[in-house]
Amino acid sequence: MVLRSVSFGLAGALFMVLGFFNGVKIGSLINFQAMVIVFGGIALVTIVGFSRERVIDTWSAIKKVFSAPRRNDRNHLLQEVFRLASIYRIHGPLALERALDTVENDFLRYGALFVAEGYDEGAFTHALERELYVRNQRALSRISLIKTLMRLAPSLGMAGTVISLMQVMGRLDAISSANTALAVALSSTLYGVLLANLVLLPIAAKLEQMADEEFDTNSMILESLIAIARTEHPMRIAERFNAYHLYQTCKESGNLLAAEASGTQAIGA
Numbered sequence: 671m672v673l674r675s676v677s678f679g680l681a682g683a684l685f686m687v688l689g690f691f692n693g694v695k696i697g698s699l700i701n702f703q704a705m706v707i708v709f710g711g712i713a714l715v716t717i718v719g720f721s722r723e724r725v726i727d728t729w730s731a732i733k734k735v736f737s738a739p740r741r742n743d744r745n746h747l748l749q750e751v752f753r754l755a756s757i758y759r760i761h762g763p764l765a766l767e768r769a770l771d772t773v774e775n776d777f778l779r780y781g782a783l784f785v786a787e788g789y790d791e792g793a794f795t796h797a798l799e800r801e802l803y804v805r806n807q808r809a810l811s812r813i814s815l816i817k818t819l820m821r822l823a824p825s826l827g828m829a830g831t832v833i834s835l836m837q838v839m840g841r842l843d844a845i846s847s848a849n850t851a852l853a854v855a856l857s858s859t860l861y862g863v864l865l866a867n868l869v870l871l872p873i874a875a876k877l878e879q880m881a882d883e884e885f886d887t888n889s890m891i892l893e894s895l896i897a898i899a900r901t902e903h904p905m906r907i908a909e910r911f912n913a914y915h916l917y918q919t920c921k922e923s924g925n926l927l928a929a930e931a932s933g934t935q936a937i938g939a
Contacts (some may be wrong), residue, residue, distance in 0.1 A: 681875040704857035707830035709864060712819055720815055728812040735876045743887065747775055748913050751894040752920050754782055759901045763788060766898075777801070777888050781895040791899055798892050805888065809881035813874055820870035827862020831855040 675689040716725060750773055758766040767786035780801070784794035834855030888909060897907045908917035 692722075699737070704830055704861055705857050707833070708823065708826045711826040711829075712823060712865070715822055716815075716819065719818070724811060724815060727808065728815050731809075731812045731877060731880070732816075732873055734880065735873055744890070745913075745916055747778065747887065747891065748894075748908070748911060748916055749780060750775065750918055751891070751898070751907060752917055753903045754778075755898045755902065755907055758785065758898050759903065775891070778891045778895075781891060782888035782898070785895060785899045791896060794899070795896060798895065802885070802892065803887050806881065806885050809877070809884060813877045813881065816870055816877060818873040820866045820874060822839040823866040823870060824859075824862040828858040830858025830862070834858065860886075 722783075733780060752768060753772070754769060757769050763786045770779050770782055770786070773782065777798075781794065781798050784797065789797075893910070894907055897910065905914070905917055908914045
């Protein structure tokens, strides 16, 4: 899947390059002054307009955009939920707390700890809903930052164009100087448009997709934890998420039996 995505991306980039730069010398498109206006302006706005923590958090999320996709997170999470539900239902809160050491998802681990500590359903539901809201707001903050830069990039390009055209008008008596200023004018607009539409727009779209997926996943986890706290059978949880086939697979593979055995060992420890 990753190789296919990379192949399509490279093919699309190749066609774009051929379409944009056909008959144009690549060297003529490289203009240092235009780069300073557009990319320097983006850097300045980022530093001045946003806090250091917000920029670092957004950069960390952007790195995830370009990382290879993991296995099916939903199926893996449901398997973890079935395991925890089985342990809690049979062996109780102490075994559940011990089992959390192997849980990868931090939201599931955080919520299951409330269940293991004996919080009532209303209290831990309120706490997890608040945590879910905070995480969603953080994701929206990252998207807002990228979209702000996306709107700004063409404006900086146009600002570079206006400044360069003013220089052109003042150098009409010197044709060579006027040509140089005109090149900066056109290059800065090009840089701004390309940066906004070919870099920042796809990143913003990917961050929005990741935010939606994270919200849906955490909502599923919250509903699962409520079911675990009620000591519902793992099969009922599976039916709730249309994952009965996955439950049967876990049962036939012995994962649930292994979970029950590990719960027994945790109680003995």
